[in-house]
Amino acid sequence: MNYAIAYVVYNPTVEQIERINEISFGHPVYVYDNSETISELPYNKDIVLVRNGRNDGIAVGLNILLETASGDGRSHIITMDQDSLIDDHFIKKLISLAGVDDREIIVAPMHHTGDITYDKDLVGKSSQKLYVLTTMTSGNLLNVQFAIDVGKFEEKYFIDYVDHEFCLRANRKGYKVVISKDLKMEHSLGHSEQKFSLLSLEFVPTFHAPVRRIYMTRNRSDVWRKYFAIYPRWVLRDFMRFNKELLGIVVFEDNKLIKVYSIVAGFYLFIMNRWGKAELRYLVNGAKK
Structure with a gap:
């Protein structure tokens, strides 16, 4: 298979760049670096690196890496963020799963995140695979x-x-979006570290920064609008997840007022049809951290 591993990163740590460099010694690697500053540790010279000195967002980065891969004649990319850990075994197992079904657009591992159950989004399954509506x-x-x-x-x-x-x-x-039952990946959402219980409900607070709450609220509102008529169960489940997140913020997280304000700001941006990077005037009292 003619593949490449595609990272979209933002202000990666030295350790994260070292891991990317290490992977590049055995596999072709593309990196879209959204950082505004240049890290002290350089990337391996064999890495295809795109860096504009500004933060364009993850979607722009992914699309440019897709176009780069297409121009290089690659059939697949393995999409990665800077926090996730992979090794040769994971890569070889993943690429071995491709091509079984000519409509499979994504083959994903089981992401272990603490509180997401993929069975709720199932559209089909086999002995080795889950066919789902969404994955990370x-x-x-x-x-x-x-x-x-x-x-x-x-x-x-x-x-x-x-x-x-x-x-x-x-x-x-x-x-088809496919999850392999045989492949697992640990993934953290925000800074989730422990579980809490309230009224028989289990919470795993993510402690996302307020600015993330702006983006999450604005963008999920647009997803609800676009897909409610097509996938109403998915949208309703995500709406319930939003309400549970809001309750978790109010009960368990710090900076409650700022985060609630950020959620309101996200709804406002959605209603006003304002997209792209959030304007600084919406990031108040530390919300831009």
């Missing part, structure tokens, strides 16, 4: 030409819900 971006084997046919990733979102919107759109066009 990291660790996915993505068919390059199928992704271009779907329309690539939604750049107006900047960050958050880019993966879910893409997967829903792909399903709508008849492509």
Whole structure:
């Protein structure tokens, strides 16, 4: 298979760049670096690096890496974020799963995140696979030409819900999003560290920064609007997840007022049809951290 591992990063740590460099010694690697400053540790010279000195958001980065892969004649990319860990065994196992079904646009691992159950989003299954409506971006084997046919990733979102919107759109066009039962990947959402219980409900607070709450609220609102008529159960489940997140913020997280304000700001931006990077005037009292 003619593949490449595609990272979209933002202010990566020295350790994260070292891991990317290490992977590049055995596999072709593309990196889209959204950092405004240049890290002291350089990337391996064999890495295909795109860096503009500004933060363009994850969707722009993914789309440019898709176009780069297509221009290089690659059939697939493995989409990665800087936090996730992979090794040679994971990569070889993942690429071995491609090509079984000619409508599979994504083959993903089981992401272990603490509180997401993929069975709720099932549209089908086999002995080794789950066919789902959505999955997260990291660790996915993505068919390059199928992704271009779907329309690539939604750049107006900047960050958050880019993966879910893409997967829903792909399903709508008849492509399949597949999770392998044999492949697992640990993934953290925000700074989730422990579970709490309240009124028989279990909470795993993510402690996302207020600015992330702006993007999450604005973008998920657009996903609800676009897909409620097509996938009402998915949208209703995400709406219930939003309410549970809001309750978790109020009860368990710090900076409650700022985060609630950020959620209101996200709804406002959605209603006003304002997209891309959030304007600084919405990031008050430390919300831009």
